[in-house]
Amino acid sequence: MADKRCAIIGGGLGGLAAAVRIAGYGIAVDLYEQHDHVGGKANELHMEGFRFDTGPSLLTMPFVLESLFADVGEDVRNYFTINPLAQHCKYFYPDSTEITAFADSDDFMREIATKTTESAANVKKYLSYSKGIYGLSADLFLFNDIHEFSTYREQGSPKTLLNLWKLDSLRTVHRANTSFFRDPRVVQLFDRYTTYNGSNPYKAPATLNIIPHVEYNMGSFIVREGIYRIPQALGKLAEKQGVTMHTNRRVERIVHANKQVQGILVDSEMIPYDFVCSNADVVTTYRDLLKDETSRDAKRYRHLEPSSSALVFFWGVRGGVSKKLSVHNILFSSDYKEEFGELFDRKVCPRDPTVYIYCSSLFNPADAPKGNENWFVMINAPYDDGQDWEHETQESRKRIVHKIDSLLHIDIERNVTCERITTPQDIAVQTMSHRGSIYGISSNSRTAAFMRQRNRSKRYRGLYFCGGSAHPGGGIPLVLLSGKICADLVKRFEL
Ligand SMILES: Cc1cc2nc3c(=O)[nH]c(=O)nc-3n(C[C@H](O)[C@H](O)[C@H](O)COP(=O)(O)OP(=O)(O)OC[C@H]3O[C@@H](n4cnc5c(N)ncnc54)[C@H](O)[C@@H]3O)c2cc1C
Structure with a gap:
């Protein structure tokens, strides 16, 4: 098998x-990354003694990560520590309501x-509905x-096909949620979970109500130790599996003849491969590669x-400025429908944005100088459509x-000691994602x-x-x- 090259x-x-997985099959794998480090959107930033994760902040379904290590005989605990949160998120509403989404379901329902x-019974019913969607669709989707046709023969899929109506795809997320709740x-x-894949709850099918179950x-x-430890550890794991990492190497082309992949072009040199896996954005892969x-x-x-994309402010903040914050916090807008209309239809940053604040120094004090906090402050932003991002950023700030x-009820401006900003345009340039979108295409x-x-x-082919x-x-x-x-398909079609 080792004579195959990927x-x-x-x-x-x-x-x-x-x-990691393809190398685990005994195939010679070369990974090319245009930057001097791996991670892509999952990156980190150091500023005046503060450390920030620049992309993902929330980890769900950790068993997927754990099984990646376990499948090649490694234990994820030797690389970093995964801890469950006692509070998923704290929600702050314009009418001053504050709701804590406790991980303990009885506490959450009581809240x-x-x-x-x-x-509480209504919430229970809703979470059971959400669980039902996961149970039916996770295997297939x-x-x-x-x-792949073979997927439909596999266990679970026929059941899903017979029960497609239970996936609730004919209603929107919002419509379904209003059928459960009046408040x-x-x-x-619950509408907010649609933003976990960058979509609009007023348009996306209620199948996305699978997400509350996951959380x-x-x-x-x-x-x-920070989300960035994940790509760092995977880089090490890949090398242990024999993957050769080529950082600072930008792939210019995927070379093919008669629709058969033959290799890649790097620094104007054609390097032959039996097959190629593109982790670059799909639109960029077609257009540029x-x-x-x-x-x-x-x-x-x-x-x-x-x-959708995101506008992120990384703020070093004097500590203790708000005793109310949890690790994840949402400050809701007063008109959610208007907010999504601005994001997806008018493609401007919302006038009244929902603000997300993530503060990892609350669980890892090493992420901020003593007595300070690292605030990752994010709003949903439209994908890059040529907006004036300087103007959008200033107004949004x-x-x-x-x-x-x-x-x-704080004066945040006086307590921000340093700042860095990432716009949708930056995300597009840094990670080559099409128009700076975070999750590929929307599910609208x-x-x-x-x-x-x-x-x-x-x-x-290939x-x-x-x-x-x-x-x-x-x-x-x-x-x-x-x-x-991808690795499973490689095993089936290339070996
Ligand atoms: C602000 C933000 C917040 C997020 N929050 C969360 C969250 O809380 N939870 C969550 O689960 N997810 C979150 N996400 C989404 C998550 O980060 C992404 O889904 C995931 O990291 C994307 O991984 P990927 O494999 O698509 O690769 P990407 O991260 O898109 O990386 C692609 C890599 O390919 C490289 N590349 C592209 N073209 C070439 C080329 N020609 N040659 C060489 N290298 C190339 C790029 O440099 C990049 O390193 C967030 C993302 C962002 C930006």
Whole structure:
């Protein structure tokens, strides 16, 4: 088997997962990353004694990560520490309601029953509905490639097909949530999970109500040493498996003849490979690496609506400025529908944004100088459509400061000691993601799950896709699964 050679383009989480697994099959793997370090969107930033994770902050479905290590005979605990959170998130509403989403389900239901007009029984019913969607769809939609015929023969899939109606794809997330809850604060809380894949709850199918199950019934987790330890550890794991890491090497082309992949072009040199896995964004792969602007797949994918992006402010903050904060915090907007209209229809940053604050120094004091806190302050932003990002950033910053001051009752401006900013344009440039979208295409239509790029190209033999813009989508567990699906297909079709 070792005479087979594979190139992986990109050292994001999906590329790293694919590299580890493919090398585990005894194939010679070379991974090419254009930057001097792996991680892609999962990166880190150091500033005046503060450390920040620049991309993902929340880890769900840690078993996906653990099994990646276990499958090659390693224990994830030798690399970093995964801890469950006792509070998933703290929610702050414009009417001064504060809701803590406790990990303990009885505590959470009691919190909802105390702070809102909804009953604990209703929340229980909702989480059981969410669990039902996961039970029916996870095998087909998350753990396998829905585009491969063989998937439909496999265990679980026939059951899903017979019960498609139970996946609730005919209603939108918001419509389904309003059928469970009357209190708009609870509807908003559960609508918010649609943003976990960069979509609009007023358009996305209610199948996405699978996400609350993942958080409330399976848990939310932190990596004590920082999320960036994940790609760092995967890089080491890949090398242990024999993967050769080529950092600071940008792949210029995927070379093919008669629709058969032959290798890649790096520094104007053609390097032959038997097959190639692209962890680069799908649109960029077609446009820049395959120089394919005309095939059906290339055109189709280019015209699909990208997911939302993000505007992130990394703030060093004097500690203790707000005693109310948990690790993850949401300060809600007063008109969620308007906010998503601005994001997806008008493509501007919201005038009244929902603000997310993540503070890892609350569980890892080493992330900030003594007596300080590292605030990762993020709002959902439209994908890059040529907006004036300097203007959008300045205006959004004022709105964010106002929201924090009014909901947390503090003067945040006086307590920010240093700052760095990431715009959707920066995300596009740094990670080559199409228009700076975070999660590939949006799920704002019933068919989106089927429109994502399949993991094995039908058009180019020997070309595979992994990462957030390919099936099954973005977010840490899903891109790790895309690496697994990709490796499984390689095993089936290349060995
Ligand atoms: C602000 C933000 C917040 C997020 N929050 C969360 C969260 O809380 N939880 C969660 O689960 N997920 C979150 N995500 C999403 C998550 O980070 C991504 O889904 C995931 O990291 C993407 O991994 P990927 O495999 O698609 O690779 P990417 O991260 O997109 O990396 C692709 C890599 O390929 C490299 N590359 C591209 N083209 C070439 C080339 N031609 N040659 C060589 N190298 C190339 C790039 O440099 C990059 O390193 C967030 C993302 C962002 C940006």
